[in-house]
Amino acid sequence: MPEPLLDVRDLRVSFRTRQGSVTAVDRLSFSVAPGEILGVVGESGSGKSVSMLAVLRLLTNPNVTVSGEVRFRGRDLLALPDKEMRAVRGREIAMVFQDPMTALTPVYTVGWQIAEQIRAHDRVSRREARARAVRLLSDVGIPDAASRVNAYPHEFSGGMRQRAVIAMALSCDPALLIADEPTTALDVTVQAQILDLMRELNGRGSAVVLITHDMGVISQIADRVLVMYGGRAAEEGPRRAVFHGPRHPYTWGLLDSVPRVGGARLRRLPTIAGVPVSPGALPPGCAFAPRCRLRHDRCAELPALAAGNGDAGHRDACWLPPDDRGSLRLTARAAATERPGTGPDMEKEATA
Numbered sequence: 626m627p628e629p630l631l632d633v634r635d636l637r638v639s640f641r642t643r644q645g646s647v648t649a650v651d652r653l654s655f656s657v658a659p660g661e662i663l664g665v666v667g668e669s670g671s672g673k674s675v676s677m678l679a680v681l682r683l684l685t686n687p688n689v690t691v692s693g694e695v696r697f698r699g700r701d702l703l704a705l706p707d708k709e710m711r712a713v714r715g716r717e718i719a720m721v722f723q724d725p726m727t728a729l730t731p732v733y734t735v736g737w738q739i740a741e742q743i744r745a746h747d748r749v750s751r752r753e754a755r756a757r758a759v760r761l762l763s764d765v766g767i768p769d770a771a772s773r774v775n776a777y778p779h780e781f782s783g784g785m786r787q788r789a790v791i792a793m794a795l796s797c798d799p800a801l802l803i804a805d806e807p808t809t810a811l812d813v814t815v816q817a818q819i820l821d822l823m824r825e826l827n828g829r830g831s832a833v834v835l836i837t838h839d840m841g842v843i844s845q846i847a848d849r850v851l852v853m854y855g856g857r858a859a860e861e862g863p864r865r866a867v868f869h870g871p872r873h874p875y876t877w878g879l880l881d882s883v884p885r886v887g888g889a890r891l892r893r894l895p896t897i898a899g900v901p902v903s904p905g906a907l908p909p910g911c912a913f914a915p916r917c918r919l920r921h922d923r924c925a926e927l928p929a930l931a932a933g934n935g936d937a938g939h940r941d942a943c944w945l946p947p948d949d950r951g952s953l954r955l956t957a958r959a960a961a962t963e964r965p966g967t968g969p970d971m972e973k974e975a976t977a
Protein backbone atom coordinates (compact mmCIF):
# COMPACT_ATOMS: atom_id res chain seq x y z
CA MET A 626 0.00 0.00 0.00
CA PRO A 627 1.46 3.41 -0.90
CA GLU A 628 1.76 5.95 1.90
CA PRO A 629 -1.54 7.89 1.93
CA LEU A 630 -1.43 11.46 0.72
CA LEU A 631 -4.17 12.45 3.13
CA ASP A 632 -4.88 10.44 6.24
CA VAL A 633 -7.73 11.55 8.48
CA ARG A 634 -8.14 9.87 11.86
CA ASP A 635 -11.02 10.26 14.30
CA LEU A 636 -12.15 13.60 12.97
CA ARG A 637 -14.82 15.17 15.10
CA VAL A 638 -16.50 18.49 14.48
CA SER A 639 -19.00 20.01 16.87
CA PHE A 640 -20.84 23.28 16.87
CA ARG A 641 -21.98 25.12 19.95
CA THR A 642 -25.55 26.18 19.28
CA ARG A 643 -28.30 27.70 21.40
CA GLN A 644 -29.78 24.21 21.70
CA GLY A 645 -26.48 22.81 22.99
CA SER A 646 -23.54 21.09 21.33
CA VAL A 647 -24.18 19.49 17.94
CA THR A 648 -21.75 16.91 16.59
CA ALA A 649 -21.81 17.23 12.80
CA VAL A 650 -18.88 14.87 12.17
CA ASP A 651 -17.99 12.01 14.49
CA ARG A 652 -15.05 9.54 14.52
CA LEU A 653 -14.48 9.99 10.83
CA SER A 654 -11.40 8.21 9.48
CA PHE A 655 -10.47 7.92 5.82
CA SER A 656 -7.46 8.24 3.61
CA VAL A 657 -6.66 9.26 0.06
CA ALA A 658 -3.77 7.72 -1.85
CA PRO A 659 -1.69 9.82 -4.26
CA GLY A 660 -3.46 10.12 -7.60
CA GLU A 661 -6.67 8.53 -6.33
CA ILE A 662 -10.23 9.84 -6.72
CA LEU A 663 -12.26 9.42 -3.55
CA GLY A 664 -15.98 10.01 -3.95
CA VAL A 665 -17.73 11.14 -0.76
CA VAL A 666 -21.46 10.58 -0.93
CA GLY A 667 -24.41 10.97 1.41
CA GLU A 668 -27.69 12.84 1.74
CA SER A 669 -27.87 16.49 2.68
CA GLY A 670 -26.61 17.09 6.21
CA SER A 671 -24.50 13.91 6.41
CA GLY A 672 -21.40 15.96 7.17
CA LYS A 673 -19.62 15.80 3.82
CA SER A 674 -18.88 19.51 3.49
CA VAL A 675 -18.19 20.14 7.16
CA SER A 676 -15.62 17.33 7.30
CA MET A 677 -13.72 18.64 4.27
CA LEU A 678 -13.88 22.23 5.52
CA ALA A 679 -12.40 20.92 8.78
CA VAL A 680 -9.61 19.17 6.86
CA LEU A 681 -8.85 22.45 5.10
CA ARG A 682 -9.12 24.41 8.37
CA LEU A 683 -11.76 26.62 6.81
CA LEU A 684 -14.24 26.35 9.69
CA THR A 685 -13.47 29.69 11.26
CA ASN A 686 -16.69 29.99 13.24
CA PRO A 687 -15.70 30.56 16.92
CA ASN A 688 -18.41 28.12 18.00
CA VAL A 689 -16.80 25.19 16.25
CA THR A 690 -14.50 22.59 17.80
CA VAL A 691 -12.43 20.27 15.61
CA SER A 692 -10.44 17.35 16.96
CA GLY A 693 -8.62 14.36 15.53
CA GLU A 694 -5.68 14.11 13.20
CA VAL A 695 -5.40 15.24 9.59
CA ARG A 696 -2.09 14.09 8.09
CA PHE A 697 -1.22 15.47 4.70
CA ARG A 698 2.14 14.42 3.27
CA GLY A 699 3.12 13.48 6.80
CA ARG A 700 2.23 16.82 8.46
CA ASP A 701 -0.68 17.22 10.86
CA LEU A 702 -2.68 20.00 9.26
CA LEU A 703 -4.69 20.65 12.43
CA ALA A 704 -1.45 21.54 14.25
CA LEU A 705 0.12 23.62 11.47
CA PRO A 706 0.72 27.38 12.06
CA ASP A 707 -1.82 29.51 10.12
CA LYS A 708 0.78 30.81 7.69
CA GLU A 709 1.92 27.33 6.70
CA MET A 710 -1.67 26.18 6.42
CA ARG A 711 -2.41 29.05 4.03
CA ALA A 712 0.56 27.95 1.93
CA VAL A 713 -0.78 24.38 1.84
CA ARG A 714 -4.18 25.66 0.69
CA GLY A 715 -3.75 26.94 -2.80
CA ARG A 716 -0.29 25.47 -3.35
CA GLU A 717 -0.69 21.81 -2.45
CA ILE A 718 -4.42 21.47 -1.91
CA ALA A 719 -6.84 23.25 -4.23
CA MET A 720 -10.57 23.64 -3.70
CA VAL A 721 -13.57 23.90 -5.94
CA PHE A 722 -16.98 24.61 -4.42
CA GLN A 723 -20.52 24.37 -5.72
CA ASP A 724 -20.77 28.11 -6.22
CA PRO A 725 -17.78 29.34 -8.26
CA MET A 726 -18.37 32.86 -6.96
CA THR A 727 -17.00 31.78 -3.57
CA ALA A 728 -13.61 31.59 -5.31
CA LEU A 729 -13.96 34.50 -7.74
CA THR A 730 -14.11 38.20 -6.94
CA PRO A 731 -16.66 40.13 -9.03
CA VAL A 732 -14.53 43.26 -9.32
CA TYR A 733 -11.49 41.81 -11.09
CA THR A 734 -11.20 40.14 -14.46
CA VAL A 735 -11.05 36.35 -14.52
CA GLY A 736 -7.59 36.47 -16.09
CA TRP A 737 -6.25 38.82 -13.44
CA GLN A 738 -7.49 36.50 -10.69
CA ILE A 739 -5.91 33.43 -12.24
CA ALA A 740 -2.65 35.34 -12.83
CA GLU A 741 -2.59 36.51 -9.19
CA GLN A 742 -3.10 32.93 -8.06
CA ILE A 743 -0.14 31.88 -10.21
CA ARG A 744 2.01 34.69 -8.82
CA ALA A 745 1.06 33.78 -5.27
CA HIS A 746 3.06 30.57 -5.54
CA ASP A 747 5.39 31.16 -8.45
CA ARG A 748 7.86 34.00 -9.00
CA VAL A 749 6.93 34.92 -12.54
CA SER A 750 6.35 38.26 -14.24
CA ARG A 751 2.82 39.61 -14.70
CA ARG A 752 3.16 39.07 -18.43
CA GLU A 753 4.16 35.42 -17.98
CA ALA A 754 1.38 34.84 -15.42
CA ARG A 755 -1.16 36.31 -17.82
CA ALA A 756 0.09 34.16 -20.69
CA ARG A 757 -0.27 31.11 -18.43
CA ALA A 758 -3.77 32.22 -17.45
CA VAL A 759 -4.74 32.30 -21.13
CA ARG A 760 -3.31 28.79 -21.63
CA LEU A 761 -5.13 27.49 -18.57
CA LEU A 762 -8.45 28.99 -19.65
CA SER A 763 -7.97 27.39 -23.03
CA ASP A 764 -7.04 24.05 -21.36
CA VAL A 765 -10.34 24.05 -19.45
CA GLY A 766 -12.27 24.65 -22.65
CA ILE A 767 -12.99 28.40 -22.59
CA PRO A 768 -13.33 29.39 -26.24
CA ASP A 769 -11.34 32.38 -27.43
CA ALA A 770 -9.35 32.39 -24.18
CA ALA A 771 -7.03 35.20 -25.32
CA SER A 772 -9.90 37.70 -25.24
CA ARG A 773 -12.08 36.02 -22.55
CA VAL A 774 -9.18 36.42 -20.14
CA ASN A 775 -10.22 40.09 -19.88
CA ALA A 776 -13.83 39.30 -18.98
CA TYR A 777 -15.33 39.78 -15.53
CA PRO A 778 -16.94 36.79 -13.77
CA HIS A 779 -20.46 38.13 -14.43
CA GLU A 780 -19.71 37.99 -18.14
CA PHE A 781 -19.16 34.21 -17.86
CA SER A 782 -21.91 31.58 -17.67
CA GLY A 783 -22.10 29.38 -14.53
CA GLY A 784 -20.28 26.56 -16.32
CA MET A 785 -17.57 28.90 -17.58
CA ARG A 786 -17.06 30.31 -14.09
CA GLN A 787 -16.63 26.80 -12.69
CA ARG A 788 -14.11 26.11 -15.47
CA ALA A 789 -12.26 29.29 -14.50
CA VAL A 790 -12.10 28.10 -10.88
CA ILE A 791 -10.74 24.76 -12.08
CA ALA A 792 -8.18 26.66 -14.16
CA MET A 793 -7.08 28.36 -10.92
CA ALA A 794 -6.83 24.95 -9.26
CA LEU A 795 -4.78 23.64 -12.18
CA SER A 796 -2.44 26.63 -11.98
CA CYS A 797 -0.74 25.29 -8.87
CA ASP A 798 -0.60 21.67 -9.95
CA PRO A 799 -2.08 20.55 -6.62
CA ALA A 800 -1.33 17.17 -5.06
CA LEU A 801 -4.95 17.15 -3.91
CA LEU A 802 -8.12 18.80 -5.18
CA ILE A 803 -11.13 18.91 -2.90
CA ALA A 804 -14.27 19.51 -4.95
CA ASP A 805 -17.54 20.04 -3.09
CA GLU A 806 -20.55 19.46 -5.36
CA PRO A 807 -18.75 21.18 -8.26
CA THR A 808 -21.41 20.23 -10.80
CA THR A 809 -24.63 20.49 -8.80
CA ALA A 810 -25.54 23.97 -10.00
CA LEU A 811 -24.82 23.19 -13.66
CA ASP A 812 -26.91 21.66 -16.40
CA VAL A 813 -26.29 18.05 -17.34
CA THR A 814 -24.08 18.59 -20.40
CA VAL A 815 -21.87 21.04 -18.56
CA GLN A 816 -21.77 18.65 -15.57
CA ALA A 817 -20.27 15.97 -17.79
CA GLN A 818 -17.66 18.39 -19.11
CA ILE A 819 -16.65 19.47 -15.61
CA LEU A 820 -16.32 15.81 -14.57
CA ASP A 821 -14.08 15.29 -17.59
CA LEU A 822 -11.92 18.15 -16.37
CA MET A 823 -11.66 16.52 -12.94
CA ARG A 824 -10.53 13.33 -14.64
CA GLU A 825 -8.00 15.29 -16.64
CA LEU A 826 -6.62 16.95 -13.54
CA ASN A 827 -6.44 13.51 -11.96
CA GLY A 828 -4.64 12.23 -15.07
CA ARG A 829 -1.97 14.88 -14.43
CA GLY A 830 -1.33 13.30 -11.05
CA SER A 831 -3.63 15.16 -8.62
CA ALA A 832 -5.65 13.13 -6.15
CA VAL A 833 -9.27 14.26 -5.93
CA VAL A 834 -11.85 14.21 -3.15
CA LEU A 835 -15.19 14.69 -4.84
CA ILE A 836 -18.19 15.42 -2.64
CA THR A 837 -21.55 14.69 -4.15
CA HIS A 838 -24.99 13.39 -3.27
CA ASP A 839 -25.15 11.69 -6.65
CA MET A 840 -24.24 7.99 -6.83
CA GLY A 841 -24.31 8.29 -10.64
CA VAL A 842 -21.42 10.77 -10.55
CA ILE A 843 -19.48 8.51 -8.17
CA SER A 844 -19.98 5.52 -10.47
CA GLN A 845 -18.45 7.42 -13.36
CA ILE A 846 -15.40 8.83 -11.72
CA ALA A 847 -14.36 7.52 -8.29
CA ASP A 848 -11.69 4.93 -7.50
CA ARG A 849 -12.95 4.61 -3.95
CA VAL A 850 -16.14 5.60 -2.21
CA LEU A 851 -16.88 6.91 1.27
CA VAL A 852 -20.55 6.78 2.18
CA MET A 853 -21.47 9.13 5.02
CA TYR A 854 -24.55 9.14 7.21
CA GLY A 855 -25.22 11.24 10.29
CA GLY A 856 -21.66 12.61 10.34
CA ARG A 857 -20.08 9.16 10.34
CA ALA A 858 -18.74 6.74 7.76
CA ALA A 859 -21.36 4.11 6.95
CA GLU A 860 -19.29 2.30 4.34
CA GLU A 861 -15.97 2.75 2.61
CA GLY A 862 -14.29 0.78 -0.15
CA PRO A 863 -13.20 0.48 -3.76
CA ARG A 864 -15.86 1.65 -6.21
CA ARG A 865 -16.38 -1.76 -7.76
CA ALA A 866 -16.77 -3.41 -4.35
CA VAL A 867 -19.24 -0.78 -3.15
CA PHE A 868 -21.30 -0.86 -6.35
CA HIS A 869 -21.24 -4.62 -6.86
CA GLY A 870 -21.36 -5.76 -3.25
CA PRO A 871 -22.65 -2.88 -1.12
CA ARG A 872 -22.86 -3.85 2.54
CA HIS A 873 -24.61 -1.10 4.47
CA PRO A 874 -28.42 -0.79 4.23
CA TYR A 875 -27.98 2.96 3.72
CA THR A 876 -25.74 2.32 0.68
CA TRP A 877 -28.37 -0.13 -0.62
CA GLY A 878 -30.94 2.62 -0.38
CA LEU A 879 -28.72 5.13 -2.19
CA LEU A 880 -27.97 2.66 -4.97
CA ASP A 881 -31.53 1.45 -5.37
CA SER A 882 -32.86 4.96 -5.72
CA VAL A 883 -30.60 5.72 -8.73
CA PRO A 884 -32.63 5.48 -11.96
CA ARG A 885 -31.14 2.99 -14.42
CA VAL A 886 -31.16 3.41 -18.15
CA GLY A 887 -32.46 0.38 -20.08
CA GLY A 888 -34.79 -2.37 -18.96
CA ALA A 889 -38.10 -3.19 -20.60
CA ARG A 890 -40.12 -0.66 -18.63
CA LEU A 891 -39.66 1.87 -15.94
CA ARG A 892 -40.26 0.34 -12.58
CA ARG A 893 -41.07 2.31 -9.48
CA LEU A 894 -37.82 3.18 -7.70
CA PRO A 895 -37.57 2.38 -4.03
CA THR A 896 -36.74 5.41 -1.91
CA ILE A 897 -35.12 5.52 1.49
CA ALA A 898 -37.97 5.82 3.96
CA GLY A 899 -37.94 8.53 6.59
CA VAL A 900 -35.88 11.70 6.73
CA PRO A 901 -32.12 12.12 7.20
CA VAL A 902 -31.07 12.26 10.82
CA SER A 903 -30.21 15.66 12.22
CA PRO A 904 -26.84 15.91 13.99
CA GLY A 905 -28.55 17.43 17.03
CA ALA A 906 -30.77 14.37 17.41
CA LEU A 907 -28.54 11.36 16.76
CA PRO A 908 -29.84 8.15 18.32
CA PRO A 909 -27.40 6.46 20.73
CA GLY A 910 -26.48 3.57 18.42
CA CYS A 911 -26.45 3.34 14.63
CA ALA A 912 -27.66 6.68 13.24
CA PHE A 913 -29.41 4.93 10.34
CA ALA A 914 -31.37 2.49 12.55
CA PRO A 915 -34.60 4.57 12.70
CA ARG A 916 -34.86 4.34 8.88
CA CYS A 917 -33.52 0.82 8.48
CA ARG A 918 -35.96 -1.95 7.57
CA LEU A 919 -33.60 -4.54 9.05
CA ARG A 920 -33.05 -2.83 12.37
CA HIS A 921 -32.69 -5.11 15.38
CA ASP A 922 -31.81 -4.85 19.08
CA ARG A 923 -28.06 -4.67 18.60
CA CYS A 924 -28.47 -1.44 16.56
CA ALA A 925 -28.92 0.46 19.82
CA GLU A 926 -25.12 0.10 20.15
CA LEU A 927 -22.84 2.07 17.86
CA PRO A 928 -21.24 -0.23 15.26
CA ALA A 929 -17.58 0.41 14.38
CA LEU A 930 -16.43 0.71 10.78
CA ALA A 931 -14.95 -2.72 10.15
CA ALA A 932 -14.09 -5.17 7.41
CA GLY A 933 -16.79 -7.79 7.84
CA ASN A 934 -15.34 -10.60 5.78
CA GLY A 935 -11.60 -10.08 5.84
CA ASP A 936 -11.35 -7.65 2.91
CA ALA A 937 -9.52 -4.87 4.75
CA GLY A 938 -10.12 -2.37 1.93
CA HIS A 939 -13.93 -2.57 2.17
CA ARG A 940 -15.44 -1.64 5.52
CA ASP A 941 -18.89 -0.88 6.83
CA ALA A 942 -20.52 0.06 10.10
CA CYS A 943 -23.45 -2.33 10.50
CA TRP A 944 -24.36 -5.15 12.85
CA LEU A 945 -25.99 -7.39 10.23
CA PRO A 946 -24.15 -10.71 9.71
CA PRO A 947 -21.61 -10.08 6.91
CA ASP A 948 -22.33 -13.32 5.06
CA ASP A 949 -26.09 -12.74 4.81
CA ARG A 950 -25.97 -9.26 3.33
CA GLY A 951 -26.85 -10.34 -0.23
CA SER A 952 -30.14 -11.97 0.74
CA LEU A 953 -30.92 -9.29 3.32
CA ARG A 954 -30.55 -6.65 0.65
CA LEU A 955 -33.15 -8.39 -1.48
CA THR A 956 -35.51 -8.53 1.51
CA ALA A 957 -35.04 -4.82 2.20
CA ARG A 958 -35.51 -3.92 -1.47
CA ALA A 959 -38.68 -5.96 -1.80
CA ALA A 960 -40.13 -4.26 1.28
CA ALA A 961 -39.20 -0.81 -0.05
CA THR A 962 -40.74 -1.50 -3.47
CA GLU A 963 -43.92 -2.99 -2.07
CA ARG A 964 -44.54 -0.19 0.36
CA PRO A 965 -42.45 2.81 -0.70
CA GLY A 966 -42.37 5.68 1.75
CA THR A 967 -42.80 3.48 4.77
CA GLY A 968 -40.11 2.62 7.23
CA PRO A 969 -39.94 0.90 10.59
CA ASP A 970 -40.82 4.03 12.56
CA MET A 971 -43.69 4.99 10.29
CA GLU A 972 -45.09 1.48 10.39
CA LYS A 973 -44.95 1.58 14.16
CA GLU A 974 -46.62 4.97 14.25
CA ALA A 975 -49.30 3.78 11.85
CA THR A 976 -50.17 0.79 14.04
CA ALA A 977 -49.90 2.69 17.33
Ligand SMILES: Nc1ncnc2c1ncn2[C@@H]1O[C@H](COP(=O)(O)OP(=O)(O)OP(=O)(O)O)[C@@H](O)[C@H]1O
Binds near residue numbers: 647667669670672903
Ligand atom coordinates in the same frame (compact mmCIF):
# COMPACT_ATOMS: atom_id res chain seq x y z
N1 LIG B 1 -22.40 26.67 11.81
C1 LIG B 1 -23.11 25.57 12.10
N2 LIG B 1 -23.77 25.48 13.27
C2 LIG B 1 -24.49 24.37 13.59
N3 LIG B 1 -24.59 23.30 12.78
C3 LIG B 1 -23.97 23.34 11.60
C4 LIG B 1 -23.19 24.47 11.19
N4 LIG B 1 -22.68 24.20 9.95
C5 LIG B 1 -23.13 22.97 9.61
N5 LIG B 1 -23.89 22.45 10.59
C6 LIG B 1 -24.56 21.15 10.58
O1 LIG B 1 -23.67 20.14 10.22
C7 LIG B 1 -24.36 19.13 9.51
C8 LIG B 1 -23.51 18.67 8.35
O2 LIG B 1 -23.53 19.67 7.35
P1 LIG B 1 -22.81 19.51 5.95
O3 LIG B 1 -22.96 20.81 5.23
O4 LIG B 1 -21.44 18.98 6.14
O5 LIG B 1 -23.67 18.39 5.24
P2 LIG B 1 -23.52 17.88 3.76
O6 LIG B 1 -23.46 16.41 3.85
O7 LIG B 1 -22.37 18.54 3.08
O8 LIG B 1 -24.89 18.34 3.14
P3 LIG B 1 -25.18 19.12 1.77
O9 LIG B 1 -25.14 18.05 0.72
O10 LIG B 1 -26.55 19.67 1.99
O11 LIG B 1 -24.14 20.17 1.60
C9 LIG B 1 -25.68 19.72 9.07
O12 LIG B 1 -26.73 19.08 9.75
C10 LIG B 1 -25.61 21.15 9.48
O13 LIG B 1 -26.85 21.58 9.99
